[in-house]
Amino acid sequence: MKVLILYFSPTGNTAKMAKVIEERFVEVGCEVTMADMTSYVSRQEEIDLTPYEAVLFGAPVHVRRAPRVMREWLRTLNGRGKKCSTYFTYGGFGVHPTHYSTRQILEEQNFRVVSSAEFLSVHTFNLGGWMAMEGRPDERDFAVAKEYVDKTYARFINEDEDLLGELEKTEYPEELLDAAEASRFKILTQLPTRGGQECGMCLECEKVCPTGAIKAESGEADKGRCIACLACVANCPEQALEINDMSESWPLKLKKENATEESLNELESSIYL
Incomplete structure (x- = not known):
């Protein structure tokens, strides 16, 4: 199975988890391609999803959602019915409704979302003096990532035919989240x-x-x-x-x-x- 991992990683947390996830997919027999979509230039290039049977999207959480530029970029894609999964890195505060809102976008773009995950990571604002999640992700988070791959892979190959279930929503309107x-x-x-x-x-x-x-x-x-x-x-x-x-x-x-x-x-x- 050919799997594509597309990630947005300004400070390296999401990229670090992408590497762990890639290694596990390779271990279970997948051919994996990774692409860093962080830079402005990378998101101006058209992504050809045709060669891949499944796609993973990774991003940090910026105040309860994927970053605005990532959300906007996802809306330019056409999933053509492909299965996909999402994962997010965050510094310990306010992760929801990131999973829900990102799934909504991907389903609107004709993807079938089978799973999602969140991984604790050092907070971006630690660069300015915060002390949130120092040392994360660590072996605890890497172990969850490997389990996430195993369960996601089972759904990619239809060993488990379910799609992603109910997720925590929000009563906050988009304007308030903005x-x-x-x-x-x-x-x-x-x-x-x-x-x-x-x-x-x-x-x-x-x-x-x-x-x-x-x-x-x-x-x-x-x-x-x-x-x-x-x-x-x-x-x-x-x-x-x-x-x-x-x-x-x-x-x-x-x-x-x-x-x-x-x-x-x-x-x-x-x-x-």
Whole structure:
């Protein structure tokens, strides 16, 4: 069976899980192709799904949904009845209704969704001083990923003929979720910047940016394009890009969520069938 894994991974968490998932699919006898859809350029190219019998989509959770640019890109695809699965990485807060809303999009695009999964991963805002899910994903999450592949593969080959069952929905309208997504900028108050300092101009920040927001020459992110994914910060080999210190907002976030670092780390990755 030929399987295609398409993932969006600004800071590397979703890519890390893609590798674990790929290895397990290979172990069960699949031929696997992976494609990183993070960069703006990658999503301008047409994806030919014809050679593949099944597709996996991976993405982080941005305020209870897949990132906006990923949602928009999914709406350009035509599944032509192919079976697919989704998986998400998140930093311990507010995962639902990501599974439900993404399945809705994929079904509208003529995919048949057989399963989904979520994996605990270090939070993007740890780059600014948060301490959410340090050290994740770890062996616990990798074990769940392997189980996820086994159960998903069984559905891909019709050993298990079921499709994905009921998922947690939300009463929040899309407009409210859109506003919540914008709330990331209440925490990230200083967009990525070099602060006037020089760098080696490797252009990696421009290559990985999902929206073309960062320009290496100016060393500044465009407020109108930036989605606060911090791909440029995470991937800069010189660590030349800076954001504001978010450490003061971390205890406030824990209080709001009625959580502790210990309780967060006790959370487990999950599979949905």
